[in-house]
């Protein structure tokens with residue numbers, strides 16, 4: 001069914017949805033098929049938009065969302081099938097996967113995802129069941145910071161402030177995540193944070209909506225880019241004072257969904273103009 005259930009996150013009760021109540025650029029019916037279709041449209045848009053920004057890694061890296069199946073009989077993890085480039089993703093060619101007792105099977109579609117997509121995303125959800133949306137990339141600037149001995153997003157720019165005390169850092173590279181144990185380990189390190197820096201590997205964002213997970217990835221890369229370029233000048237860096245960081249971070253998060261929707265659906269509309277086949 002729709003999978004609507006109360007969830008606790010940072011003390012707030014949330015319904016298990018993958019989207020907000022804001023107006024959408026698409027229209028779907030209010031039933032399981034419609035919710036499945038909405039999840040497919042939004043996830044396909046996220047793949048395409050992040051591809052245009054160069055944040056993907058060939059056919060690897062993965063974005064996923066837990067959504068009801070179109071027949072309304074259950075819910076699965078929507079993700080891209082193995083071997084598909086992000087520029088090829090459409091709403092209809094995403095696959096839905098479920099895993100029980102370590103065995104994964106397709107609920108929708110014909111090609112399984114890459115193995116690390118299941119082990120990372122489903123492994124994290126075993127530790128953090130409210131992680132409705134998970135996005136994992138090797139986006140270059142954030143990943144370059146993840147390769148440092150003690151990676152840290154410094155509060156050097158306004159874009160950095162939304163990440164103040166919201167990032168978990170994993171400095172224990174676990175190799176290719178070929179088993180659920182690695183996904184569960186990553187989920188344990190992630191804890192209640194919104195972002196995970198995976199040492200010598202990449203980054204993960206987690207959110208209850210596709211738009212916020214997308215927005216976090218976007219601004220994580222922009223914040224990382226500014227930080228790398230700033231430090232490259234090898235001059236003294238002006239950090240934002242700690243007392244301002246918390247207040248500004250709170251401001252960002254109080255309106256996070258609103259601004260994330262604005263950014264994401266603007267990208268959605270742009271894709272409609274430039275590569276409308278993503279909605280097929």
Ligand SMILES: [Zn+2]
Pocket residue numbers: 061136137138201202
């Ligand atoms: Zn990876």
